[in-house]
Amino acid sequence: MKSNLKFLEENDPAVFSALLGEENRQKAGIELIPSENYTYPEVLATLGSVFTNKYSEGYPGRRYYGGQEFTDEIENLARDRAKEIFKCEHANVQALSGSAMNQAVYLGLLEPGDTILAMDLSHGGHLTHGAPVSHMGKLFNFIRYTTDPSDGSIDFDRLREQAIEAEPSMVLCGYTSYPRDIDYARFKEIADEVGAISMADASHFGGLVAGGVMNNPFDYGFDVVTTTTHKSLRGPRGGLVLCKKKFASRIDKSVFPGLQGGPHMNAVAAIAVTLRKADSEEFREYARQVLVSAKVLAESLMDKQVSLITGGTDNHMMVMDTVASFGLDGRVAEEALDRVWITTNKQIIPDDPNPPLRPSGIRLGTPAATTRGMTGEDMQQLAAWIVECLQNHENEEVLERIRSQVEEFCRRFPVPGVA
Ligand SMILES: *Cc1c(COP(=O)(O)O)cnc(C)c1O
Numbered sequence: 001m002k003s004n005l006k007f008l009e010e011n012d013p014a015v016f017s018a019l020l021g022e023e024n025r026q027k028a029g030i031e032l033i034p035s036e037n038y039t040y041p042e043v044l045a046t047l048g049s050v051f052t053n054k055y056s057e058g059y060p061g062r063r064y065y066g067g068q069e070f071t072d073e074i075e076n077l078a079r080d081r082a083k084e085i086f087k088c089e090h091a092n093v094q095a096l097s098g099s100a101m102n103q104a105v106y107l108g109l110l111e112p113g114d115t116i117l118a119m120d121l122s123h124g125g126h127l128t129h130g131a132p133v134s135h136m137g138k139l140f141n142f143i144r145y146t147t148d149p150s151d152g153s154i155d156f157d158r159l160r161e162q163a164i165e166a167e168p169s170m171v172l173c174g175y176t177s178y179p180r181d182i183d184y185a186r187f188k189e190i191a192d193e194v195g196a197i198s199m200a201d202a203s204h205f206g207g208l209v210a211g212g213v214m215n216n217p218f219d220y221g222f223d224v225v226t227t228t229t230h231k232s233l234r235g236p237r238g239g240l241v242l243c244k245k246k247f248a249s250r251i252d253k254s255v256f257p258g259l260q261g262g263p264h265m266n267a268v269a270a271i272a273v274t275l276r277k278a279d280s281e282e283f284r285e286y287a288r289q290v291l292v293s294a295k296v297l298a299e300s301l302m303d304k305q306v307s308l309i310t311g312g313t314d315n316h317m318m319v320m321d322t323v324a325s326f327g328l329d330g331r332v333a334e335e336a337l338d339r340v341w342i343t344t345n346k347q348i349i350p351d352d353p354n355p356p357l358r359p360s361g362i363r364l365g366t367p368a369a370t371t372r373g374m375t376g377e378d379m380q381q382l383a384a385w386i387v388e389c390l391q392n393h394e395n396e397e398v399l400e401r402i403r404s405q406v407e408e409f410c411r412r413f414p415v416p417g418v419a
Pocket residue numbers: 035097098099100102125126128174175176201202203204228238
């Protein structure tokens with residue numbers, strides 16, 4: 001690998017220098033975007049391997065090109081490991097990323113125009129859950145459920161009423177900015193009552209399910225579970241579609257040839273590597289620590305009068321109402337934290353009166369910080385810096401002091417795969 005980078009250094013100094021810049025950026029600051037992580041050195045190596053040269057349209061044993069001895073081997077490993085760790089009957093590992101994985105499910109199991117009941121975007125749902133700007137939002141009839149304003153949890157009574165009224169073909173749970181676990185039993189019951197397919201999009205918390213610290217929708221009889229592989233699972237960018245056997249052939253045909261051409265076999269190989277890593281005591285300990293650190297960070301922030309949506313967290317993330325807490329919109333808060341090298345993302349909050357590029361909050365999460373070895377104690381320090389930064393967002397002196405403290409602090413925590 002090192003030797004391959006030598007070629008880049010010699011032949012394309014511009015890209016090489018951007019790569020070094022990004023490595024330094026990832027080392028120098030604290031990554032709190034809940035959907036990001038640092039992957040394993042062996043995953044970086046596998047992604048940069050000769051598997052990227054290979055066309056493997058089709059599935060193991062049934063390919064359209066020759067020379068598949070080793071690609072079949074890695075895809076079978078990835079599929080078997082996914083089935084084992086998520087306790088499911090079938091796994092498709094070829095989706096090029098999370099969005100493609102969800103599109104493959106809708107297009108494979110439903111007809112255009114069918115109704116899908118999914119979480120409202122401002123309440124935590126993802127773009128791929130029928131955002132009006134997305135192609136899926138135009139192709140399918142998405143009906144949106146919301147959270148209960150009193151405590152921020154999913155309003156199941158209302159959801160059941162909506163399901164009975166709309167008779168959806170699919171009931172979808174899962175989120176991109178919801179800091180709680182999901183009552184899968186309740187969801188499944190509602191899906192069954194209206195005869196809908198039950199789907200959970202575990203993109204954010206797939207690693208926490210794999211690590212055994214959050215509920216697995218398959219334990220409640222769910223039909224389909226999707227997850228990205230690059231978030232809490234700590235792998236390469238990609239998506240898994242996991243499902244019951246009865247949907248297996250429709251899902252596989254939907255991914256290829258329905259939606260995609262040749263799979264990225266370097267990513268498939270890296271997914272196999274990731275899933276083996278995830279099936280270890282070390283990873284289970286990692287997943288536990290992600291949750292512990294999120295709790296400590298949330299409590300430390302709330303001790304300082306910060307307002308968090310739903311009043312805390314049960315998973316790896318939290319959503320801060322920056323308007324209520326500091327009188328700042330999410331964009332200003334994100335930019336202030338960027339200046340002290342703490343990376344977060346601006347975030348819409350439930351029924352946000354402000355537009356998405358100037359929303360009322362930011363989103364914080366612990367998967368990446370935990371990968372670097374930060375623990376609960378460090379989260380208390382982090383909360384203190386975040387609050388001080390946002391209270392003094394125009395005070396250059398304070399920002400500069402925090403920035404140099406963050407820089408110093410980060411030296412203690414190596415980034416995997418970056419020397
Ligand atoms: C991240 C995410 C996706 C999409 O993943 P991409 O790899 O960015 O396409 C889908 N669903 C949810 C809930 C997500 O959080």
